[in-house]
Amino acid sequence: MTAVAADRITAAAQAFSAAEQLAADFAQGAAARDRGRILPHQEVERLAASGLLAITVPAEYGGADLPPSAVAEVVRILATADPNIAQIPHSHFVYLNLVRLAGSEQQRQRYFAQVLDGGRIANAQSERGGATVADIATTVRPVGNQFRIDGRKFYCTGSLFANLLAVLTKLDDPQGRGGLAAGEYIAYLPADSPGVRIIDDWNGVGQRTTGSGTVTFDEVLVERDQLIHRSAAVHAPTGYGAFAQLLHAAIDAGIARGALTAATEFVRTTSRPWFESGVANAVDDPLLIQRFGELSVTVTAAEATLTAAGVAVDAATGAASEHAEGLAGRASLAVAAAKVLADNAANEVSSALFEVSGTRSAAADLNLHHFWRNARTHTLHDPIRWKYQHLGRALLHGTAPPLHGVI
Structure with missing residues (x-):
């Protein structure tokens, strides 16, 4: 997958205008793409060419350096038209944020430049077979002067459209031969690297065209400078998890409005x-x-809470160290509330569409049920029952939300 020449966006208003123009076009074919599972290759290329995928690149590296709230609004706008397309760059923004928070200067220069030139990142994170989704079996181990990745990933959203894959791995080096600290690493590797196989096997009831299939890694060799230890971003009060969850809430709020x-x-x-x-x-x-x-009222409340959460995440991003923990905690709780309301709004409104529209709206050729299927599928990402838990514990016990990247 080659990158495309990308425009440069320099301000939030420009980003919103570009998103609205794309959304108007994407909405025209959204139901048909969903019905026929027509993958939006051209639409994703247009999204990359618009410059929207580079809006979080820091200013010192030539980007617009737009805050999380602006990214969330762009995602929400796109999701009103086609939530599949809105979800495809979710991991792109999340793993660009990891580069910003935990990458070396050399890695920042390399990956930010690639994105400014139209590059696209997809995740290879989730696995099956472990006791929980947090169990990682994919390994990275030293082999001579390089490192080798072996494993199998599922739900790799955007992988069919990506230039780079961000692969979650666990270091397997008990003798310390590779000179790396123990823990989990994200490997950034070209999608066409030898030993990488991207399989188009996603068959979810909704979000059918997100390219969320399987990716396998068989003796894939990477250099040391392709690995980023994720702890500095995930296990510190950086707002990393709140940013990721904010974008999920934006997708759900967009589905509700659509x-x-x-x-x-x-x-x-x-x-x-x-x-x-x-x-x-x-x-x-x-x-x-x-x-x-x-x-x-349901949709407006979800959108308003999303906006408030965006402000909180903005405050937590780049906060001075003496304030970081408190601001990151408040951001996570604000996003948890936004996620609850957006989840409820997306599922309620997409179902009520038929209630208010009548029998004619159930015609299969109209495919109006793609809103409900998309809502039901996307909201399975992170259960809101645990958002309630974190909110309740914060109120009753003064307990800060955990630092694990999903709150």
């Missing part, structure tokens, strides 16, 4: 009023008006 917009358009143009309403047009049915008002 579903509400689709329902509004359908009722305005296609739905018939219920005969007992005594009105000529569905839009004048007082019970429908009431329900749309309720759904509007």
Whole structure:
């Protein structure tokens, strides 16, 4: 996968405008792409060419250095049109953030430059077979002057569209021959590296075109300077996890708004009023008006909480060390609340679309159910029952949220 020539974005307003223009185009074919599982290769190339994938590159490396709140808004805008496309660059932004927080100067220069030139990063993180999702079996071990990666990853969102893969590995070097500290490393390697196999086998009920299939690594050789120890970002009060979760919440909030917009358009143009309403047009049915008002509040609350969480994550990003722990904790809790409301909004509104639109909306050729399937699938990422737990413990016990990258 070759990079594309990318425009340079320098301000948040420019980023939002570019996202809105792309979203308007992406919305036109979203249902058809979902129905036929047509992978959005051209759309992702347009996204990269727009410069939006480089908006977090720090200013000293030539980027716009936009804050997390701006990235979340870009993602939310894209998700209103096609949440598949909005999810594809999630890991791209997260692993660029890891480079910023934990990479060496040489690594920052290399990977930021690649992204400015249109490069795209995808994750190879999750595995099956362990006791929990946190168990990592993929290893990186020293071999001569290099390191070798072996393993199998699943749910590798964006891998079919990526130039670089960010591979979560566990160091296997009991004798210390490689000179690396123990722990988990992210390996940044070209997607076409020898020994890498990207398999298009994602078959989820929703988010069908995110390229979230399997990637295998068979004796893949990497250099030392392709490895980043993730502890400095994940196990420190950096806001790393809050940023990642903020973008997930933005996707869900976008799905909710997209579903509400689709329902509004359908009722305005296609739905018939219920005969007992005594009105000529569905839009004048007082019970429908009431329900749309309720759904509007649900979506607006999710969006407002997302905005507030973005402000909190902005404050935690790059905070002075004496304030970092408190700001990072507040950011994680703010994002937890945003994730709860966005999760609920996406699932409720995408289901209510049929409730308010009537039987005609269930026609398979319309594929309006892609909103619900996308919401139901994406919101499985991180269970909101644990967001409630962290919020409750913070209130009752004054317990800070954990530092594990998923809160």
